[in-house]
Amino acid sequence: MSSKAPLSVQAPETLKIKRPLRDITVDKGTKILLSVEVEGRPKTVKWYKGSEQITATRTMKIERVSDNEYKLEVENCEMSDAGAYRVVLSTESESVESSCTVTVKEKVHLPVFKKGLNDQAVPKGQSLVLEVEIDGAPKVVKWYKNGDELKNAKTEDLGNGKYRLTVPDFKDSDVGEYSVTAENDVGEVESKAKVGSML
Template sequence: MKPKKIGDTKFQLAINRAQDDDEATYKVVLSNEAGSCDSEASLTVRKPAPKVEELKLLKGLNDQTLTEKQPLILSVTVAGKPASVRWYKNGQELTPTDRRCFTGDEQTGRFACEIPSAGVDDAGVYKVILSNEKGDIESEATVKVNAAKPKEESPTFLSPLEDVEVPEGDNLTLKCRVTGLPAPEIKWEKDGVPLAASERITMRSLLDGTLTLRILDCVKADMGRYAVVATNEAGSQRSDCKVDVVEPKIDHSAPKFVIPLSSASAPEGKSVTFDVKVRGYPVPELKWTRDGVPIEFDARTKLEDMSDGRWKLTINDVNSADAGQISCVASNEVGKDECSAALRIQPGRDKRKPDDEPYAPRWNVPLWDRRIPEHQTMSIECHVDAKPRADIRWTRDGEPLEAGDRVELTYTPDGKCRLVITDFTSADA
């Protein structure tokens, strides 16, 4: 630093190779015999702009395959200082979120995109672009995220099977609830022998783990030791119970024709048959009449007990004298019931309608009143005959009844109609 006079009225202070500590406020004072004057100015030393280096990729992104909830860290290392760092996934620019952050260290040249707990949706093609005045560099990698394997839990019965007694002829329902991950495979056994589904036996498994075994119309042979076995990759568990089939408790009841007489027509010389089915306890006594006169049974007129309350009246070689109102009265100590039907005799050859002629629906086996213990399975059945096949609809108190989790509706081509309601309660009556 050296002051210098460069003219009669000009003075100069020269500072060669100015440095930071030369930065200050400078003052010059001029004086003579008449007085003095001064002037001052501030000196700011500006640093030269740093030299910008071209970016070089030292370590690029790597393809990764990881499992859900593992951390995902994508990083690059570069030489040079980038002015901007942009991250992309599947072509869309990314921004920081609660789940995702970007980090960078100019000293080490490491820049990263980090996701502490990756999800399946984080899979994709990632790219980073780093830029400065000298240009851009980029790196790309593919990330795969596999779904985490669910935690395995061996089967556990939350509610096991319980011993049960069921009256013969009633329906048996066994119910339990099991849990396990993955969902266990279910097998039912009776006395150590695997059970298979059939017309009488149905097995159900609900999403909440409830398991149900239902056996319709139980017989003594259904008595035994029942078990359900639940198995998955984590283990196996079983629950069993004892089932006793006991004699049904029979209440006294008045007779009721569940299959009443149906009118019939036959040509002379042919045979005609009347079928009935009657319920009641004690077993009802039947009396048959034609136009109020008792029918006499002989070789031509026969009455057969078909068991289970079914009776068949057959008249062979019919003639005009057999025509009339056929009636059947069933009675016991509780009451009685009666049904009637007309028998028409056609003279000469058979004049019946062809078999393929349509006819209105008629009940071969109608519904009848039932008493069902609460929480048991209710099953009722009827048979309908019609040509063409009848459209069947069930109602309860006049409202349509639809199939559901507890309601099962079954129809067969021969006209059998069955309604089954599991876990029957008073609300279903």
């Protein structure tokens, strides 16, 4: 009587996310780096932004680091690169996926006066108009006369970093030193000018 050894059938290797994608926040102009690590060996790896599949470009690189680790790099990222990303890893029999959210922030630097205040003399009865142009995304712009904030003055945000202060019907009491400050999360800058009157 002969005996036969039982046949051993090896179960297919299953896929499992070992290290998922993580939400990240980066500054505009820097690199986005997303990586995922899996147990098992996927046959296909596809990256998506929203519902659109990502294809490699000069600034967007898709790389297989090892049999179990895969990454996506976006060089010199733009605001438009923010959004929902996911990676889908598949074998012939199954798929696993991981997703994350990428936030891109405008890089903030200290405000700079591209055009500051200049000393001037204003004819009595005319309007004093002071304008500045600021680069650096100021959150707060304030105007002052002789160190006191002009809270009730006519001030305008003209857009594109331009701001204006108007003092109608200029008179002797309006003579003085005017200043404007621009402030954001990085710091504050100031521009000053002396304003006199003309007959």
